[in-house]
Amino acid sequence: MRTFIAVEPPGSLREEIGRLTAQHFESQLPGFRWVRPENIHLTLRFLGEIDPARLDSLTQAVSVAAAKFAPFKLTVESLGFFGSQKRSRVVWLGLSNFQQSSALAEEVESAVAEAGFGRADKPFKAHLTLARMKRPPPRPPDWERIRSVLPSGWPEWRVSRVEIIKSTLTPSGPIYETLARCPLEGEAGEITVEGGD
Secondary structure (H helix, E strand, O other), X not given: OEEEEEEOOOHHHHHHHHHHHHHHHHHHOOOEEEOOHHHOOEEEEEEEEOOHHHHHHHHHHHHHHHOOOOOEXXXXXXXXXXXOXXXXXXXXXXXOOHHHHHHHHHHHHHHHHHOOOOOOOOOOOOEEEEEEEOOOOOOOOOHHXXXXXXXXXXXXXXXXXXXXXXXXXXXXXXXXXXXXXXXXXXOOOOOEEOOOO
């Protein structure tokens, strides 16, 4: 099953992103495929295909890593892109508290590697992917105009757990299912494993 490890943003942030996408971004950035608001997340580690029988060992590894961290807060602080200004491949929102989220991602990376799930092929970058280029836009994006509609303050969220998520690819886009929730230190309750494959 196709799997990744992530932190989920709150509904209030997803709603704000959905509003901006529908009212501004889609018209100003033609040629991009936009991530559905309910699918937006902060990826700590993409694993790819794993054996469903190894979910328990993966959950244990991630839970040990997550338990080393106290809950912390994140907010959106920038909008950026991968690629050039004229030919951007990915549009994303950058996040505050990079040091804390990077430390969490590094701990998760070490834990899953030690558990036998291999090493990441890309370095961690604290961002929320908004869109990927589907075809070259008819004109270069006006990034100054695009950024001018961003709110002065974004909904803040408290990171209190790490989730292991199954991704099922479909013609209409991926479908995500949380397989396990691993709390950060100070979070009440035990690790919960939900379903399987």
